[in-house]
Amino acid sequence: MSGPLLDQFAVVMSYLLIIIALLISATRTLTLIVRLYQAQALVLTSVVLITAFEPGRTLVALGLLAILPLTLAAIVPRLLARATLHATIARSGEHDGGVGRLRYVTSAQRGALNEAKRIWLRHGGSRLPVSLSAAIDMFLIATAVLAAYRLAAGKSVGVVAPSLAASIALLLQGLFTMINKNDIVSQIIGLLVVDQGLFLAAVRVAPAELAYLFVLSLFLYVLVTLVILLWVLPGLHRTSSTIEVVGNSTLKG
Amino acid sequence: MSLSPAFLAKLLLLLPLSAAALVWLPMLGRLSGRGRSAQARTRAPNRLQDYITTGTSVISTALTLALAATDHKPQHFPVLFIDMDVDSLSIYFLILVGVVAMMASFYIGPYLSRHHEGKPGRQALFYSLFNLFHLTMVLVPMVSNLVILWIGIELTTITSTALIVVEGTRRHFEAAWKYIVITSTGIIFALLGTLFLALAQSATPTHPSMAWPNLVVPIAHHFNPSLVRLSFLFVLVGYGTKAGLAPMHTWLPDAHGEAAYPVSALLSGVLLKSALYVILRFITITNASLGNAMFTSNVMLITGLISLVFATPLILKRSPFKRTLAYHSLEHMGIISVGIGIGGPIALFGALLHVLNHGVTKSLMFLAYGNVQDQYPARAASMAPGKPSRAGAEDEYVGVIRAMPATGWMLALGGLALVGSPPFSIFLSELIILWGGVHRLIQAPGLWLTFSIAVFVTSITMIFGGLVRHLGRMLLGEPDTCPERETARRIVPLLLLFVLVLVLGVTVPAAGLLNLQRLLDQSVHIVCGGICR
Numbered sequence: 001m002s003g004p005l006l007d008q009f010a011v012v013m014s015y016l017l018i019i020i021a022l023l024i025s026a027t028r029t030l031t032l033i034v035r036l037y038q039a040q041a042l043v044l045t046s047v048v049l050i051t052a053f054e055p056g057r058t059l060v061a062l063g064l065l066a067i068l069p070l071t072l073a074a075i076v077p078r079l080l081a082r083a084t085l086h087a088t089i090a091r092s093g094e095h096d097g098g099v100g101r102l103r104y105v106t107s108a109q110r111g112a113l114n115e116a117k118r119i120w121l122r123h124g125g126s127r128l129p130v131s132l133s134a135a136i137d138m139f140l141i142a143t144a145v146l147a148a149y150r151l152a153a154g155k156s157v158g159v160v161a162p163s164l165a166a167s168i169a170l171l172l173q174g175l176f177t178m179i180n181k182n183d184i185v186s187q188i189i190g191l192l193v194v195d196q197g198l199f200l201a202a203v204r205v206a207p208a209e210l211a212y213l214f215v216l217s218l219f220l221y222v223l224v225t226l227v228i229l230l231w232v233l234p235g236l237h238r239t240s241s242t243i244e245v246v247g248n249s250t251l252k253g
Numbered sequence: 254m255s256l257s258p259a260f261l262a263k264l265l266l267l268l269p270l271s272a273a274a275l276v277w278l279p280m281l282g283r284l285s286g287r288g289r290s291a292q293a294r295t296r297a298p299n300r301l302q303d304y305i306t307t308g309t310s311v312i313s314t315a316l317t318l319a320l321a322a323t324d325h326k327p328q329h330f331p332v333l334f335i336d337m338d339v340d341s342l343s344i345y346f347l348i349l350v351g352v353v354a355m356m357a358s359f360y361i362g363p364y365l366s367r368h369h370e371g372k373p374g375r376q377a378l379f380y381s382l383f384n385l386f387h388l389t390m391v392l393v394p395m396v397s398n399l400v401i402l403w404i405g406i407e408l409t410t411i412t413s414t415a416l417i418v419v420e421g422t423r424r425h426f427e428a429a430w431k432y433i434v435i436t437s438t439g440i441i442f443a444l445l446g447t448l449f450l451a452l453a454q455s456a457t458p459t460h461p462s463m464a465w466p467n468l469v470v471p472i473a474h475h476f477n478p479s480l481v482r483l484s485f486l487f488v489l490v491g492y493g494t495k496a497g498l499a500p501m502h503t504w505l506p507d508a509h510g511e512a513a514y515p516v517s518a519l520l521s522g523v524l525l526k527s528a529l530y531v532i533l534r535f536i537t538i539t540n541a542s543l544g545n546a547m548f549t550s551n552v553m554l555i556t557g558l559i560s561l562v563f564a565t566p567l568i569l570k571r572s573p574f575k576r577t578l579a580y581h582s583l584e585h586m587g588i589i590s591v592g593i594g595i596g597g598p599i600a601l602f603g604a605l606l607h608v609l610n611h612g613v614t615k616s617l618m619f620l621a622y623g624n625v626q627d628q629y630p631a632r633a634a635s636m637a638p639g640k641p642s643r644a645g646a647e648d649e650y651v652g653v654i655r656a657m658p659a660t661g662w663m664l665a666l667g668g669l670a671l672v673g674s675p676p677f678s679i680f681l682s683e684l685i686i687l688w689g690g691v692h693r694l695i696q697a698p699g700l701w702l703t704f705s706i707a708v709f710v711t712s713i714t715m716i717f718g719g720l721v722r723h724l725g726r727m728l729l730g731e732p733d734t735c736p737e738r739e740t741a742r743r744i745v746p747l748l749l750l751f752v753l754v755l756v757l758g759v760t761v762p763a764a765g766l767l768n769l770q771r772l773l774d775q776s777v778h779i780v781c782g783g784i785c786r
Contacts, residue, residue, distance in 0.1 A: 147483075150479075151479050151480060151483060160452070167445070168445075171441065171442075171445065175438065178434075178438065184430075187434065191434060191437065191438060194438060194441050195441070197441075197445075198441050198444060198445065201445055201448055202448065205448060205452060206448050206451055206452070207451050207452065207454070207455065207461050209460060209461055210400075210451050210461055210463060213398070213400040213401075213463060214400060214444070214448060214451075216400065216401075216404070217400050217403055217404055217407075217444055220404050220407050220408075221407070221437075221441075221444075223411065224407055224410065224411060224433070224437050225437075227411055227414065227415075227433065228430075228433055228434065228437075231415075231418060232414065232418060232426060232429050232430050232433060233430070235418060235421070235426040235429075236423075236426040236427060236429075236430050238426075239422065239423035239426050239427075240423055240426075240427070
């Protein structure tokens with residue numbers, strides 16, 4: 001495929017990311033939200049790979065970058081399942097603390113994902129009705145597109161306008177998901193959607209000469225995400241026994 | 254071996270990194286301590302870890318002062334593959350990091366002995382994380398690449414989150430959760446803002462750069478102005494979240510309120526300023542690119558005023574004392590932003606001086622209050638089973654001045670300093686900012702600046718009464734219990750901080766070991782970038 005065709009294909013895939021974010025916002029079941037996140041990560045991986053084959057791009061660096069969303073798509077559901085089960089284990093009291101709790105967690109981990117999926121079916125609701133959520137999402141997307149095209153109008157950066165629009169849209173949609181959803185796992189998915197926007201911007205918007213720097217920063221951002229998923233979220237769920245936001249609001253900001 | 258500024262700066266990075274590793278060594282020794290009692294085995298590592306951490310922070314402060322005593326010429330040097338650039342502004346922020354980290358380090362040992370006695374693993378982890386946190390805050394003012402700078406700020410988030418989570422209770426996890434999620438989300442805006450700055454360079458004839466020394470030169474005039482403005486707004490939202498500026502401040506009272514008090518001192522005294530340091534670098538770049546300071550001034554002024562307006566009712570309402578102190582951080586970051594927003598050499602001088610003054614005073618308050626929390630058994634009495642819980646009930650200490658005279662007086666005088674009472678340091682910097690504002694008003698009268706100064710004066714006046722009321726309840730009266738005796742270890746650092754608060758309230762040292770006035774003048778010149786009116 002020629003350069004412009006690849007570019008257009010990548011832009012179409014970028015818009016697909018926005019549509020998936022819209023679905024994440026409108027979906028009411030956590031199981032589906034997590035699946036949609038995985039699909040979004042796979043689409044992002046394909047955008048990164050397509051970009052790597054465009055003329056003037058650093059194939060190796062971008063190819064390496066594709067590993068990040070792919071890895072996250074594979075491990076995030078398992079880590080979320082682990083964190084969710086911590087809340088259930090703490091609430092059920094089916095352990096006697098210490099070694100007993102460890103044994104319970106270990107046995108629970110075997111079927112962790114399936115067990116968590118059953119719990120996720122009961123969560124994923126939003127504060128606002130679906131129609132209003134969708135309307136706000138559409139407004140955010142329109143704002144992002146307008147802002148990006150206005151910024152790029154008649155300037156040398158015009159070629160990146162569609163990707164810039166998609167990045168800003170993902171950022172705003174992710175933030176809205178974080179605010180609108182009732183449970184902490186969905187909030188994390190919102191954060192990961194914001195993360196996808198950042199990935200897209202680093203790969204498609206950053207000048208090619210500086211792309212490696214932004215790639216480096218993305219690795220660190222993944223580290224932050226892992227700190228949340230491996231340490232803070234399970235601890236929070238374990239100590240509060242719930243994944244609902246209202247159950248984790250003893251401190252009042 | 255030459256003690257060049259670059260070498261000193263490298264040592265500043267190496268020391269806390271080494272200390273973070275060394276504090277684990279005693280844990281190895283524990284494995285071979287079979288013949289000693291369990292208590293002796295627990296105490297010995299704690300003492301060694303304490304010496305390593307306090308020793309490191311004392312030497313770091315000495316090295317920073319040695320760096321400040323040099324001629325302040327910008328230094329460029331690589332560390333591994335990372336380019337570092339140290340100028341007067343960097344040194345000024347390094348001094349703040351050094352002083353506050355040193356004072357806070359003296360309280361880690363006592364804090365861990367009281368709260369985590371018999372848990373050597375957790376103690377080692379705490380010491381190690383504290384040193385890593387120190388390292389990240391030293392790294393930020395030195396790094397020249399804006400993307401690496403972003404990474405440095407993210408590293409401060411990771412280490413400080415770990416320092417909160419290590420306590421392991423529900424409240425700590427919740428505070429850490431809010432902190433890391435809100436600041437990490439905010440910081441994405443900062444990275445996008447940085448990316449927009451990279452994109453703004455597309456029209457320049459040269460290779461795009463992310464090193465701030467390259468972005469403040471005349472080539473910056475070729476940048477795309479719309480993208481530069483958008484970049485600054487994103488950066489301000491991102492780093493502003495981390496700096497605790499309203500309305501992105503909601504993590505601040507939880508994290509500062511729940512963290513161990515030496516960590517709270519660092520979070521409030523230094524971490525917020527690390528984010529502010531990055532904003533200052535972006536202000537210089539944006540001004541250089543746009544050719545004037547109008548845009549950044551207005552944005553900073555609006556942000557500062559919003560923070561002041563948010564902070565006032567929060568401080569006036571009754572909250573647990575540490576949370577009230579955290580709300581004061583919001584107020585003081587607002588004051589600094591207003592000073593930067595007013596602009597001009599006078600107000601900028603005041604704003605930068607306020608950075609140091611607030612850092613030192615707030616550390617004094619957090620550490621003194623930590624003394625009360627650790628040594629005052631009233632908490633248990635006021636939280637008796639069956640007694641209804643209400644806001645602030647968990648720290649209903651009474652008669653602190655009678656029970657713990659030294660700590661009580663430090664809290665009283667530190668509180669007066671914090672609300673801007675003369676003859677203390679914050680009064681001086683607030684006065685300089687106000688003077689800068691009036692000076693600008695005389696030069697160019699305008700409704701917007703008049704309104705801003707009026708809001709600034711009204712807020713700080715109202716806030717004055719708020720903290721005095723809080724402190725009065727805690728400090729006066731008869732203590733209902735007998736706290737433990739105050740030790741020199743817990744008092745001397747407070748006295749040193751108080752001496753600083755007092756000296757900086759009377760003068761800005763212009764001679765001797767630390768020529769603070771010259772350092773500040775040069776920092777103002779750097780932030781102005783030659784276009785200050």
